[in-house]
Amino acid sequence: MTRGSLPSSRSGRPTTRRTLPAPGRLSRGPLGARGTVPTARRVATLGPWRASDAEALAAAVAESPDLVLQLGGGAVPSVDDARDLIESQLVQSADPTWAFAVRVDGRAVGHVALAHVEHRHATAWVSYWLTASERGRGLATRAVASVARFAFDDLGLFRLELGHRVNNPASCRVATGAGFAPEGVERAKLRYGDERFDVETHARLASDPDPGVALLTLNAG
Numbered sequence: 001m002t003r004g005s006l007p008s009s010r011s012g013r014p015t016t017r018r019t020l021p022a023p024g025r026l027s028r029g030p031l032g033a034r035g036t037v038p039t040a041r042r043v044a045t046l047g048p049w050r051a052s053d054a055e056a057l058a059a060a061v062a063e064s065p066d067l068v069l070q071l072g073g074g075a076v077p078s079v080d081d082a083r084d085l086i087e088s089q090l091v092q093s094a095d096p097t098w099a100f101a102v103r104v105d106g107r108a109v110g111h112v113a114l115a116h117v118e119h120r121h122a123t124a125w126v127s128y129w130l131t132a133s134e135r136g137r138g139l140a141t142r143a144v145a146s147v148a149r150f151a152f153d154d155l156g157l158f159r160l161e162l163g164h165r166v167n168n169p170a171s172c173r174v175a176t177g178a179g180f181a182p183e184g185v186e187r188a189k190l191r192y193g194d195e196r197f198d199v200e201t202h203a204r205l206a207s208d209p210d211p212g213v214a215l216l217t218l219n220a221g
Contacts, residue, residue: 044139046100046112046146048221049090051208053101054083056108060131069192070111070129071163098150100218102130102143108133112147114155124151128174135170141177145213148221152206158208163199165190175202179211 061067061076068076071089076082090099096117102110110130117124126147130140151157162180164171176182180202188196 004037042104044102044104044142045217045219046102046143047219049086049099049101049108049111051083051086051091053108054079057086058082059066060109064129066131067129067131070127075093096124098147098155098220100143100147102139102216104134108139110143111216112143114147114151114157114160117155117157119156122153122156124157124160126160126162126180128162128171138177140174142178142213142216144174144178145211146218148180148204149215150218154220157206159203161201161203162168163189163201165197166200167197172202177211178204178213179208180204181208 058076058079058081061071061082071085090101090111096115098114098117100112101108102112110128112126113129114124114126126144128140128144130143131133134140146161151160160180162175163186164175166185172182181204182203183203186199186201189199190197
């Protein structure tokens with residue numbers, strides 16, 4: 001598959017790029033009633049990572065030390081390091097991994113990915129993060145729900161899975177808000193340093209009820 005193209009549907013016909021609703025608008029406070037968008041102030045979108053996002057990525061890691069774990073444990077002390085990380089891990093190349101930058105007014109502030117995309121069973125693994133200053137506003141929930149909709153409608157997937165440490169309730173709220181139901185706990189699955197962590201797993205099926213989240217515009221590249 002060439003870069004930026006979408007895979008064929010199971011019927012053999014090429015899928016078409018899907019344009020999601022108009023760009024999501026964010027306020028500087030929390031979201032309003034479920035499924036609604038508060039007073040427009042900022043525009044949030046999803047799209048492929050670019051080398052030009054390196055400065056924003058380096059700034060995100062600097063203000064959010066916990067992202068080092070999300071990025072595989074490697075430090076990102078400079079813009080050059082961030083650019084190398086984008087080009088080696090985040091630039092969209094081809095299925096089975098789709099990596100999207102979450103942008104607010106054009107600046108990368110987060111990440112949502114579909115990894116281990118498997119078309120025989122129509123499954124994928126979802127991961128996500130936001131820089132610290134953007135958390136608590138519902139943006140991550142909307143970004144994850146938007147990528148899930150892309151996975152179902154454009155990639156033809158049926159089951160999406162994700163997991164979070166049980167001591168990370170904020171990540172759990174993102175998952176449940178985006179329609180991912182908890183399914184169980186995997187004991188001592190992750191190890192960071194000398195400590196091991198239990199992981200709660202979640203999944204969303206294409207047949208599950210829509211969570212009613214206002215979606216972001218998604219450009220698959």
